[in-house]
Amino acid sequence: MNRKKRILFIVNPISGGKRKKNFEKRALEDLDLAIYDAQFTFTEYPGHARQLGEQAVTDGVDVVVAVGGDGTINEIASALNGTDTVLGIVPEGSGNGLALYLGIPLNERAAVRRLNRFEDMTIDSGTINGLSFFNVAGIGFDASVSDRFANDNIRGPMGYLKAVLSEISTYKPKRYVLDIDGKLFEREAFLISVANSPQYGNNAYVAPQASVTDGILDVCIVHRFPLYTIPMMIFHLFNKTADQSEYVEIIPGKQIRIEREAADAVHVDGEPKEMDTVLSIAVNPGTLRILC
Numbered sequence: 001m002n003r004k005k006r007i008l009f010i011v012n013p014i015s016g017g018k019r020k021k022n023f024e025k026r027a028l029e030d031l032d033l034a035i036y037d038a039q040f041t042f043t044e045y046p047g048h049a050r051q052l053g054e055q056a057v058t059d060g061v062d063v064v065v066a067v068g069g070d071g072t073i074n075e076i077a078s079a080l081n082g083t084d085t086v087l088g089i090v091p092e093g094s095g096n097g098l099a100l101y102l103g104i105p106l107n108e109r110a111a112v113r114r115l116n117r118f119e120d121m122t123i124d125s126g127t128i129n130g131l132s133f134f135n136v137a138g139i140g141f142d143a144s145v146s147d148r149f150a151n152d153n154i155r156g157p158m159g160y161l162k163a164v165l166s167e168i169s170t171y172k173p174k175r176y177v178l179d180i181d182g183k184l185f186e187r188e189a190f191l192i193s194v195a196n197s198p199q200y201g202n203n204a205y206v207a208p209q210a211s212v213t214d215g216i217l218d219v220c221i222v223h224r225f226p227l228y229t230i231p232m233m234i235f236h237l238f239n240k241t242a243d244q245s246e247y248v249e250i251i252p253g254k255q256i257r258i259e260r261e262a263a264d265a266v267h268v269d270g271e272p273k274e275m276d277t278v279l280s281i282a283v284n285p286g287t288l289r290i291l292c
């Protein structure tokens, strides 16, 4: 008989603006305890999920479930990346980009029941100046929005809407020099996103053709656009047609170097990080096992 799999749920008590009290009790109603031995823990501070994930790998836990958004997933996936430990997701974030792309239900009970299938796939990851990302990393307007969102007290999709509206009228495009697999591009850009998976979250598709299993990152450059085109830009974003906009250029690549005018914020799966002028980005094919 197969031994039961050890599964650890790491719950972020602030993601998505939901406290997740009694998560353990609810999850145990839906988890198949014939296949899983379950444990639960809550994060207490930023960075804690990564530490708990590293400990779980050391302890030989089979599945570590991120109960949170893309930031929580990033921390745990960074700990599991390159190991045999499998990531599970119960989406409880504000954007839930990776979960939406993988078709993981946003309903908590349905997401827990999905874990019982134990169907896994192996996905690519990216690195940006040594930090791993699994969904999307970006600079320019993107990073300013995630910085503002992180410092605000409203989470959930409304928090993102507020951050976008506060930034959009004042944000000025900046100049960048990009080297994508040896080809040079000089661009003035509103934002540059480097996408492993196609959407930021909330079904906003920045790079509709991106795939987490193709060994390639999609570099999405959004050029300066007139303010009157904003409704059209938003339409493209939510209609999976960003690649058809005249203001958007998408270049696939594996090794990417971006030089900026100054050190500034970068977002890594939606979490703002301060980084140097030069950004070195690469794809790492097939590094993370994930339940889908």
Ligand SMILES: Nc1ncnc2c1ncn2[C@@H]1O[C@H](COP(=O)(O)OP(=O)(O)OP(=O)(O)O)[C@@H](O)[C@H]1O
Binding pocket: 012, 013, 014, 015, 016, 017, 043, 044, 045, 046, 047, 048, 068, 069, 070, 071, 072, 073, 092, 093, 094, 095, 096, 097, 155, 156, 201, 269, 270, 271
């Ligand atoms: N106990 C805690 N107190 C404060 N912050 C925490 C705690 N635990 C984790 N965090 C931080 O919470 C932040 C937000 O988490 P997460 O990204 O999962 O949710 P979200 O931003 O609401 O959703 P999404 O990323 O899907 O938009 C992360 O930066 C994480 O490090």
